[in-house]
Amino acid sequence: EAQVTQNPRYLITVTGKKLTVTCSQNMNHEYMSWYRQDPGLGLRQIYYSMNVEVTDKGDVPEGYKVSRKEKRNFPLILESPSPNQTSLYFCASSFGSPPERQETQYFGPGTRLLVL
Amino acid sequence: SQKIEQNSEALNIQEGKTATLTCNYTNYSPAYLQWYRQDPGRGPVFLLLIRENEKEKRKERLKVTFDTTLKQSLFHITASQPADSATYLCALFPGYSSASKIIFGSGTRLSIRP
Numbered sequence: 001e002a003q004v005t006q007n008p009r010y011l012i013t014v015t016g017k018k019l020t021v022t023c024s025q026n027m028n029h030e031y032m033s034w035y036r037q038d039p040g041l042g043l044r045q046i047y048y049s050m051n052v053e054v055t056d057k058g059d060v061p062e063g064y065k066v067s068r069k070e071k072r073n074f075p076l077i078l079e080s081p082s083p084n085q086t087s088l089y090f091c092a093s094s095f096g097s098p099p100e101r102q103e104t105q106y107f108g109p110g111t112r113l114l115v116l
Numbered sequence: 117s118q119k120i121e122q123n124s125e126a127l128n129i130q131e132g133k134t135a136t137l138t139c140n141y142t143n144y145s146p147a148y149l150q151w152y153r154q155d156p157g158r159g160p161v162f163l164l165l166i167r168e169n170e171k172e173k174r175k176e177r178l179k180v181t182f183d184t185t186l187k188q189s190l191f192h193i194t195a196s197q198p199a200d201s202a203t204y205l206c207a208l209f210p211g212y213s214s215a216s217k218i219i220f221g222s223g224t225r226l227s228i229r230p
Contacts, residue, residue, distance in 0.1 A: 004159075033218065042222030043160070043205065058217055090159050105150075105218070107159030 002027045004108035006091050012114045013081055021076045021111050023091030031094045032074040033058070033105070034066065036087040043090065049074055081115045088112050119143070122206060122221040130229060131198060137191040137224045139206035144219070146208035149189045151180055154203045154223065163204075164191075196228045 004025045013019055025032065033048040035058075045058030049068040063085055065077040074093075078085060091108040123138035139149065148167045152160035166173045166182045166189065173180045179192040193200050203223040210217055 035220070040222060043207075043220035045218055045220075048217070059219070092159075104162040104165070105152075105160075107161070110157070110159055 002106070004091055004093055004106050006089075006108040006111050008111060009109060010112050012116065014116050015082055016080050019078050019081060019113075021078075021089060021091075021113070023074045023076065023108060024072050025074075025091075025093040025106070026072065027093065027095070027106065028071065029093035029095055029106075030071070031105075032068065033092045034064070034074070034076045035090045035092065036060065036085075037090060037110075038087050046076070046089075081113075083115050086113060086115045120206065120208060120219050120221045122204075122224045124224055125222075126225045126227065128227045128229065129196060131196060133196055135193040135196045135200070135226055135228070137204050137206075137226065139189040139191070139221055141187050141208060144187070144208060144210045145184075146210055149180075149182055149206060149208045151178075151189075151191050152205040152207065154205060160205055193226075198228045198230055201226055201228050 007022045030051045034046040035043045037043050044060045046060055046064050047055055047058055047066040049055045052068055052071050055066050055068055068074055089111045092105040094105045120141040129135050148165055150165045151163045153163055154160040164173055164175055164180045166180045168184055177194045181190045203225045205220055205223045207218055207220045
């Protein structure tokens, strides 16, 4: 089954304790992306990757890191989480790089993070 | 500043009527615009994409229009059903100058009452 998986689905942590949220897709997609979703603010792009070893900042990259060492995986790293990073996080992937082939994005189920 | 806005936070209509959702943007020249559906606690699900050179796109009971002069996209659900109740998001790819970013609106929560 074609899918994007994220782990963990729920996470409670404390300020400053490094964490990683994993994202994996089995569709051989080139483009992967991380979003956070907050009430009233919608989905905001954190980082995206157009292919292996190619990453770039979205609109809200501060406090986050990513890596793309393999095509299928795109982990999100919070080196020193803070309470304002409490949010619902989504990973997404799509077949190709913009603009010609950037079509459907497939989203993961989400990771709900609480930073105390 | 660059913005993408969806007309209202919530829309409540009677079953069987046509629901029309609006997405307006400023200061972008998007190559395309997408519409997604999101149910509570779940990730968004892609519905339709419309390109800058297309005026209208249809898929079953769904129709999307794109007016680059008005900087607006309309999303229509005809013969609406309670199962169509969800939050609908528009998203645009800003264009070549913004690399590969994707910008989302904050969504419209649609409720279809029986």
